[in-house]
Amino acid sequence: MIDIEVPRNPAKVGTNPGDPLPRLEGHVSHGRFEQVLRAGQFAVTTEIAPPDSADPTEVLRRASLFDGYVDAINATDGSGAHCHMSSLAVCAILTRAGYSPILQVSCRDRNRISIQGDTLGAAALGVCSVLCLSGDDVGAGDHPEAKPVFDLDSISLAQTIKIMRDDSQFLSGRKLDLAPRMMIGSSINPFVPPIANRADQLAKKIDSGAEFIQSQYCFDIPMLKDFMAKARDLGLTEKAYIIIGAGVLPSAKTATWMRSNVPGVHIPDELVRRLEQSEKPKLEGRKICAEIMQQVKEIDGVAGVHVMAYRQEKWVGDVVKCSGVLGDRKPWAPEQSFANIAAIT
Amino acid sequence: MSYRVRLFAVKHSRFFERLYHSVNPAIVGTLRGVNKVFGKKLDRPITAMESGLKGFLFDCKMCGNCALSKTGMSCPMNCPKTIRNGPCGGVRADGMCEVKPEMKCVWVQAWDGAARMKFGDDIKDIEFAIDHRDQGKSTWLRIARGEIAEKVSDRH
Ligand code: SF4
Numbered sequence: 001m002i003d004i005e006v007p008r009n010p011a012k013v014g015t016n017p018g019d020p021l022p023r024l025e026g027h028v029s030h031g032r033f034e035q036v037l038r039a040g041q042f043a044v045t046t047e048i049a050p051p052d053s054a055d056p057t058e059v060l061r062r063a064s065l066f067d068g069y070v071d072a073i074n075a076t077d078g079s080g081a082h083c084h085m086s087s088l089a090v091c092a093i094l095t096r097a098g099y100s101p102i103l104q105v106s107c108r109d110r111n112r113i114s115i116q117g118d119t120l121g122a123a124a125l126g127v128c129s130v131l132c133l134s135g136d137d138v139g140a141g142d143h144p145e146a147k148p149v150f151d152l153d154s155i156s157l158a159q160t161i162k163i164m165r166d167d168s169q170f171l172s173g174r175k176l177d178l179a180p181r182m183m184i185g186s187s188i189n190p191f192v193p194p195i196a197n198r199a200d201q202l203a204k205k206i207d208s209g210a211e212f213i214q215s216q217y218c219f220d221i222p223m224l225k226d227f228m229a230k231a232r233d234l235g236l237t238e239k240a241y242i243i244i245g246a247g248v249l250p251s252a253k254t255a256t257w258m259r260s261n262v263p264g265v266h267i268p269d270e271l272v273r274r275l276e277q278s279e280k281p282k283l284e285g286r287k288i289c290a291e292i293m294q295q296v297k298e299i300d301g302v303a304g305v306h307v308m309a310y311r312q313e314k315w316v317g318d319v320v321k322c323s324g325v326l327g328d329r330k331p332w333a334p335e336q337s338f339a340n341i342a343a344i345t
Numbered sequence: 346m347s348y349r350v351r352l353f354a355v356k357h358s359r360f361f362e363r364l365y366h367s368v369n370p371a372i373v374g375t376l377r378g379v380n381k382v383f384g385k386k387l388d389r390p391i392t393a394m395e396s397g398l399k400g401f402l403f404d405c406k407m408c409g410n411c412a413l414s415k416t417g418m419s420c421p422m423n424c425p426k427t428i429r430n431g432p433c434g435g436v437r438a439d440g441m442c443e444v445k446p447e448m449k450c451v452w453v454q455a456w457d458g459a460a461r462m463k464f465g466d467d468i469k470d471i472e473f474a475i476d477h478r479d480q481g482k483s484t485w486l487r488i489a490r491g492e493i494a495e496k497v498s499d500r501h
Contacts, residue, residue, distance in 0.1 A: 107426070108426075112474060134426055134433045134434075135426075136435065136443075137425060137443065137444040139444060148425075148426070150427050150428070151474075151477070152474050153427075153428040153429055153431070154428075154430070154433075155430035155472075156471075156472070156473060156474040159471065159473070159474070171474060188434070189434035189436075192434065192435075192436045192438060193432075193437075193438070193439075193440040194440075194453045196456075200456075200469060201432070207471055208430070216434050263434070263435030264433075264434040264435045264436065264443070266438065
C-alpha cells in the first residue's frame with residue numbers, strides 16, 4: 001500500500017479542500033459562510049458568472065473582483081438555461097483558493113442519481129454550502145431542444161441533501177460512509193404570484209431543510225416588508241437566515257428588457273423612470289442598488305444581501321462599500337490576490 | 346376544452362373536495378372487493394376509467410401518486426417542470442406560467458383552490474420525491490391494495 005502524505009499546514013487552515021476549517025458547535029458545515037451567519041453578522045453574498053471557457057484562472061480572476069467585500073460566492077448552474085462551466089467545477093477551483101463558494105444545483109439538468117453523486121463530490125472538494133433550485137426552463141436558453149429533466153423539485157432536492165447529511169444515507173436508504181457536511185439553502189421570490197402564499201412556500205422550503213434563503217431580485221421595498229412581516233409572524237426568520245437579492249441595473253432599457261424576458265423579475269415603474277431620467281444611468285443603477293441594500297438591512301429578520309451584478313461584477317465592491325452594510329467588517333479575502341491576473345488580461 | 350374544465354374544477358375545489366371525500370372511500374372499498382375476486386384481471390379497464398374521468402376533470406396525467414386533494418384540485422403534473430411542491434420563482438405577474446404563457450400557473454391555481462377547501466392546509470405538507478415507476482398506474486387501485494395510504498387529511 002502506498003502511504004500518501006497529506007500536507008497539513010496550520011497557517012493555511014481553510015485553504016485546502018482536504019483540510020477545512022474546524023466545525024463549530026451547533027454548525028452543520030465547516031464553512032466560513034455559516035460562521036458569519038451564525039455569528040449574527042449581516043452577510044453579503046454575490047454571484048460569479050461562470051466562464052464559457054476551460055480556463056481556471058478566469059474563474060479566479062472573476063472571483064478576485066469581490067475580494068474583501070463578500071462572504072460567499074454563488075456559482076450559478078447553467079443560469080437562464082445557458083451552458084457555462086459547471087457550478088461544481090467553479091466551486092472546486094474557488095475552494096482551492098480558500099473562498100467560500102455556494103454550489104447551485106438546478107433540477108433541470110440532472111436526476112437524483114447525478115445530483116447525489118455531485119453532492120458528495122462537492123463536499124469532498126471543500127464546498128460547504130448548497131443552494132437548491134428548480135431551474136429555468138430549457139426554452140429560455142441557448143439549447144431549447146434539450147430534454148428537461150426535473151426529476152426532483154427544489155423542495156424534494158433540499159430534502160434529499162438533508163437526508164444525505166443528517167441521516168448519512170442516499171434517498172434509496174443505502175448508507176454513506178461519510179455524510180456531506182453542507183449548509184442547505186433555498187430560493188424564494190416574494191414578488192410574483194401567488195403573493196399571499198409566498199410566506200407559506202417559504203415555510204415549506206424551511207421544513208424541507210433550508211437553513212439559508214436567497215431571494216430573487218428585490219426592487220420593491222414595500223412588497224418585501226409585507227413578505228417579511230408574514231415571515232416573522234410564522235416564526236420563519238428564527239428558523240432560517242433570509243438573504244435578500246439586490247440587483248445592479250445598468251440602464252432603463254435593460255430594466256425593461258429584464259422585466260419582460262427574465263422570469264420572475266419585478267421592477268416598479270418608478271425605478272425605470274428614475275433610470276430613464278438620469279444623465280448617468282449606470283451610476284444611478286449602482287446608487288439604487290446601494291439604497292436597496294441599506295433599506296433591506298433595516299428590515300427585521302433580514303440576515304444579509306445577495307448582490308447580483310451580471311456583466312457589472314467589477315462594481316460589486318463599490319456598491320457594497322457605498323451601501324455601508326458591512327460596517328467596519330471586512331470579509332475574508334485570500335492573502336495572495338489574484339488581482340494581478342486581472343491586470344494581465 | 347380540458348384546460349377550461351380544469352380551471353372550473355379548481356374554482357369549485359370545495360365542491361370537488363366534498364365529492365372526493367364522499368366518493369373516494371366507496372370507490373376504494375369497491376375496488377378492494379374487486380381486487381379480491383378478480384386479482385389483476387380488471388386492472389386495465391379500471392385504470393382506463395380513472396384516467397378517463399380524472400383526465401376529463403383535472404387533465405390528470407396518471408402519475409400514480411394522486412395529490413389532487415392536497416393541491417387545490419390542480420394537478421401538479423401539468424406544471425411544465427412537474428414541480429410537486431410549487432410554484433417556481435418564474436410565475437408571471439399576471440399569474441400565468443413562465444414556460445407556457447398561455448396557461449395559468451398550475452401552482453397559483455393550486456394555492457387558490459386550496460384556500461377554498463376545508464382541508465386546504467394539506468397543501469403545506471411536503472410531497473416526497475416521486476417514484477417515476479408509478480407513471481400510468483391507477484392511484485385508486487394502489488390505495489385499494491394498500492400500496493399507498495389514502496390521502497385523507499390527518500387534520501380531520
Ligand atoms: S410558472 Fe407555475 S406552472 Fe409554470 S413552471 Fe413555474 S410552477 Fe410550473
